[in-house]
Amino acid sequence: MTTTDSGNREKTAPRGGAAADDNDLGAAGSQLSTAPQEDAPNLPALGALGWARWFWRQLTSMRVALILLFMLSLAAIPGSLIPQSGQDETRVADFMERHDTLGPIYEKLGLFHVYSSVWFSAIYILLFVSLIGCIVPRTWQFVGQLRGRPPGAPKRLTRLPAYATWRTEAQPEQVREAALRALKKRRFRAHLVGDAVAAEKGYLREAGNLAFHVALIVMLVAFAWGQLYRSEGNKLIVEGGGFANVLTQYDDFKSGNLFTAEDLNAFSFDLKNFRGTYEVSGPNKGTPRIYEAYIDYTVGADGKQRSTKIEVNKPLEIGDSKVYLVSHGYAPVITVRDGKGKVVFSDAAPLLPLDSNVTSSGAIKVMDGYTNAEGKREQLGFQAFFLPSYGGADTAVVSQFPALLNPVLNLEPYHGDLGVDSGVPQSVYRLEKRKLTSYKDSKGAQVRENLKPGETMTLPGGNGTVTFDGVKEWAGFQVTQQPGSGWALGGAVTAILGLAASLFVQRRRVWVRAVAGPDGVTVVEMAGLGRSESAKVPEELGDLAAVVHAEAPAAAEPESDGEPSAADEPEGGDADRRLPGAAAPTLPHSRLRSSGGTPIAPAARLPAESADPPAESAGTTSPSPQPPAVPSEGAEK
Numbered sequence: 001m002t003t004t005d006s007g008n009r010e011k012t013a014p015r016g017g018a019a020a021d022d023n024d025l026g027a028a029g030s031q032l033s034t035a036p037q038e039d040a041p042n043l044p045a046l047g048a049l050g051w052a053r054w055f056w057r058q059l060t061s062m063r064v065a066l067i068l069l070f071m072l073s074l075a076a077i078p079g080s081l082i083p084q085s086g087q088d089e090t091r092v093a094d095f096m097e098r099h100d101t102l103g104p105i106y107e108k109l110g111l112f113h114v115y116s117s118v119w120f121s122a123i124y125i126l127l128f129v130s131l132i133g134c135i136v137p138r139t140w141q142f143v144g145q146l147r148g149r150p151p152g153a154p155k156r157l158t159r160l161p162a163y164a165t166w167r168t169e170a171q172p173e174q175v176r177e178a179a180l181r182a183l184k185k186r187r188f189r190a191h192l193v194g195d196a197v198a199a200e201k202g203y204l205r206e207a208g209n210l211a212f213h214v215a216l217i218v219m220l221v222a223f224a225w226g227q228l229y230r231s232e233g234n235k236l237i238v239e240g241g242g243f244a245n246v247l248t249q250y251d252d253f254k255s256g257n258l259f260t261a262e263d264l265n266a267f268s269f270d271l272k273n274f275r276g277t278y279e280v281s282g283p284n285k286g287t288p289r290i291y292e293a294y295i296d297y298t299v300g301a302d303g304k305q306r307s308t309k310i311e312v313n314k315p316l317e318i319g320d321s322k323v324y325l326v327s328h329g330y331a332p333v334i335t336v337r338d339g340k341g342k343v344v345f346s347d348a349a350p351l352l353p354l355d356s357n358v359t360s361s362g363a364i365k366v367m368d369g370y371t372n373a374e375g376k377r378e379q380l381g382f383q384a385f386f387l388p389s390y391g392g393a394d395t396a397v398v399s400q401f402p403a404l405l406n407p408v409l410n411l412e413p414y415h416g417d418l419g420v421d422s423g424v425p426q427s428v429y430r431l432e433k434r435k436l437t438s439y440k441d442s443k444g445a446q447v448r449e450n451l452k453p454g455e456t457m458t459l460p461g462g463n464g465t466v467t468f469d470g471v472k473e474w475a476g477f478q479v480t481q482q483p484g485s486g487w488a489l490g491g492a493v494t495a496i497l498g499l500a501a502s503l504f505v506q507r508r509r510v511w512v513r514a515v516a517g518p519d520g521v522t523v524v525e526m527a528g529l530g531r532s533e534s535a536k537v538p539e540e541l542g543d544l545a546a547v548v549h550a551e552a553p554a555a556a557e558p559e560s561d562g563e564p565s566a567a568d569e570p571e572g573g574d575a576d577r578r579l580p581g582a583a584a585p586t587l588p589h590s591r592l593r594s595s596g597g598t599p600i601a602p603a604a605r606l607p608a609e610s611a612d613p614p615a616e617s618a619g620t621t622s623p624s625p626q627p628p629a630v631p632s633e634g635a636e637k
Helices: 019-028 048-059 062-075 077-081 089-098 102-109 118-147 172-185 203-229 485-504 536-551
Strands: 002-004 010-012 162-168 189-193 196-201 231-238 242-244 252-255 267-278 288-299 306-311 316-318 321-337 343-348 360-366 379-387 408-416 436-438 449-451 456-458 465-481 508-516 522-530
Touching: 048 118, 062 077, 062 118, 089 102, 118 203, 162 536, 172 189, 172 196, 172 508, 172 522, 172 536, 203 485, 231 242, 231 321, 267 321, 267 465, 288 316, 288 321, 306 321, 321 360, 321 379, 343 360, 343 465, 408 465, 449 456, 508 536, 522 536
Parallel strands: none
Antiparallel strands: 002 010, 162 522, 189 196, 196 508, 231 252, 231 465, 242 267, 267 288, 288 306, 316 321, 321 343, 321 465, 360 379, 379 408, 408 436, 408 449, 456 465, 508 522
């Protein structure tokens, strides 16, 4: 026959009359966990239905769930290392052009769209099924345990890993009532079963375990939802300019596979002013201190206009869209006139920063309305180089500080065909010079001039002028829309709390038995059992024993004139043995021990009362006034 100890492990029980007691201990130690029992099936004897059940049990086991989670992590690696078609089509096309052999292989394997590929989706779905199939049965089993009551006490409490006993003059009913009050005060679920009080605590452990796995499913759903319906776009706006949240307004835009234009939140905003301040001295000179974009925005077609400011890491939130401030630069304002003095271009031209001091470069393109000195229609292009704080002629041609202390604009003019009418897309910050001709001065050198605000450059041959009117600032905004982010955050927090509960909370049971002995004196026995071996169970049982002992103190030990009979020797041989009239041990629970059988040291918080073992545990006398060590569980086997 077999019985179950505190770790829920099966072991061989002693033969003889202890078999029934072992069965009772197994019932008391059952259901300390909702983990499913995995029986090894007889595979050759399985039919079609048996194989289906076996496969389902394997799929819904926690072992397979962990394997699938590891496979999902591995499968996500190519999505981070290889360009994805849903995020950057240009890089994917460039990869295909540079890798004639590897590119087609990646395309067939779906590595350019990992998160929407068949194999990634299969792992994802199997992980969902595995987690749900594992959690649902355990949840119902846990609910059944919550609706039930703790099992009754085993017949032999001495076999439990934590045990205490004493004799008292109080009535058994009084002891049980005191124990019931003490256990409920300690938030145990307790009730009376026969001659003992049964109590249980630590349900939060399994609740935390289930909450962790449910939160994991919520996080996976939220991430999948966010990836499929997400959108992300960037927009550069010069002071005084505006933006409406439609696809055509973005400088670049990428989205999930199931995203549609109708999913965009309806709003618009205007950039009224940008304010940036910088450290002026010290080792951090030039480091930004404040980046603030002041905007007016409206929500919906007929929304009321509101004013606010957007700072770095403090986005504007509209619905599930967030508007982030991500970059900053300068936009020189220039006016271009043809040879007749007609204004053909007057606008701010944003330039891209090259370093931390906002040394900037870019292109200014005049595509329509310009005619040269001969009356022929042409296009103009200017290679622009801007320094917000020019150090002077004797310094490097780079900005010395990011603020506008001494702005200088360097222009290099070209004329001809910009190539924008060919239908081939090109960067607005890059000048295609293949069909352009540079202007030459009287010495045949390339025309290039440095202009300060208010200064004008004259194009050779009477082809017009270019005036540097001033500088505006621009701000770069990123508009993201990722539904499910709130659910993902909530799932992550719940998972952490659930994991903490499952790791630090211990499921444990306590029984208190009070019965009248043969001499009429009440014998009190207390025992505890935990899911795993821990010092917490004996310590907690010691505290509870002190509380119960205070209301049912130990009875005075009667003197004995002779040697006790062999019939008084307790089964197991672990009773206290003292000389007649010897001082009582400090603890009433003198046989309280840990799960390994080691006696627990006396606690100062318990009163020093005289204590006797139960009637059935009276043993032979010993010359030692202290209780001996209790035999280990192995000895009881």
